[in-house]
Amino acid sequence: MADAVVQTLNPDKATMMDMTMADMKARTSSGLVHPVGGASAAGASINARGLTKVFGSGENAFHALGPIDLDIKPGEFVSIIGPSGCGKSTTMLLVTGLEPSSAGTVEIDGKPLTAPISEIGIVFQDHLLLDFRTAINNVMLQQEIRGLDRATLRERADALFARLGLSGAENRYPWQLSGGMRQRVSIARALVHDPSMLLMDEPFGALDAITRTQIRHDLEMLWLETRKTVLFITHSIEEAVGLSDRVLVMSKSPGTIVEEIIIDLPRPRPAHLGEYPEFSKYAERIYRIFEKLGVYKF
Numbered sequence: 001m002a003d004a005v006v007q008t009l010n011p012d013k014a015t016m017m018d019m020t021m022a023d024m025k026a027r028t029s030s031g032l033v034h035p036v037g038g039a040s041a042a043g044a045s046i047n048a049r050g051l052t053k054v055f056g057s058g059e060n061a062f063h064a065l066g067p068i069d070l071d072i073k074p075g076e077f078v079s080i081i082g083p084s085g086c087g088k089s090t091t092m093l094l095v096t097g098l099e100p101s102s103a104g105t106v107e108i109d110g111k112p113l114t115a116p117i118s119e120i121g122i123v124f125q126d127h128l129l130l131d132f133r134t135a136i137n138n139v140m141l142q143q144e145i146r147g148l149d150r151a152t153l154r155e156r157a158d159a160l161f162a163r164l165g166l167s168g169a170e171n172r173y174p175w176q177l178s179g180g181m182r183q184r185v186s187i188a189r190a191l192v193h194d195p196s197m198l199l200m201d202e203p204f205g206a207l208d209a210i211t212r213t214q215i216r217h218d219l220e221m222l223w224l225e226t227r228k229t230v231l232f233i234t235h236s237i238e239e240a241v242g243l244s245d246r247v248l249v250m251s252k253s254p255g256t257i258v259e260e261i262i263i264d265l266p267r268p269r270p271a272h273l274g275e276y277p278e279f280s281k282y283a284e285r286i287y288r289i290f291e292k293l294g295v296y297k298f
Ligand SMILES: Nc1ncnc2c1ncn2[C@@H]1O[C@H](COP(=O)(O)OP(=O)(O)OP(=O)(O)O)[C@@H](O)[C@H]1O
Pocket: 055, 056, 062, 064, 082, 083, 084, 085, 086, 087, 088, 089, 090, 091, 253
């Protein structure tokens, strides 16, 4: 029943939620005001070699991505930034096994990826919440789909709502929430089942600048607490530098990784990243790469 509901939402993207996973691990209080982690699942490692995607075949073949190599450590926050159409979303689909690669290999926690992985949470630019379910029931969809313990998931959902500033909004419908609140609900839905990886595809792309800055900070704080492995796709240099341990810069289509930038800035990072002189240096470096690649023509 729940599966059918999700499938009507968006056949491609809903498939990513439509997965089963092992029971959540027992957890204890982390001692934080609104603990969401406890003894939660650790972040997974992601290793890819020669990952390539060609859509179609013969005369209609379109080389969309790669080859690329990726080495993401457990608990690392890595962003991929690149021009529109270079293959960022495709990369995300390939490393989760939701889209088969044309060549190359992916290992999650050292194990070859042979089928879509279930221990993930995904947040898209479009919140993909079901309009006829309340905020809390959108999050609890994970419990229904995955057949997890209801009381445990509800406890986790409540903790996530508190951490994400959503307390009091549990029984509101998506259309009664602001855009920022809807994305916060999407983040809660992506984390409530305690996945080892959080994949975010332009999650704040449709939000205003003020909301983006706040939600960036809230995500960073949540990540510092839970240490999930995060693969974050963005067009925003500020967001990539503001959130990441490492930024991978992609070329124009077919995308390859042309540069890796380690972001050595203290955390948590401030609202105004310009406080750090190093921020401008990182940002300038990315602008220069895009200029060199012909992405920007000023
Ligand atoms: N199912 C598909 N069939 C054919 N081509 C596809 C398919 N999915 C994506 N593509 C093409 O592959 C290329 C990479 O797409 P992808 O969505 O990964 O890019 P992106 O970098 O995420 O773009 P954007 O930043 O605009 O979201 C694009 O040219 C796109 O049109």
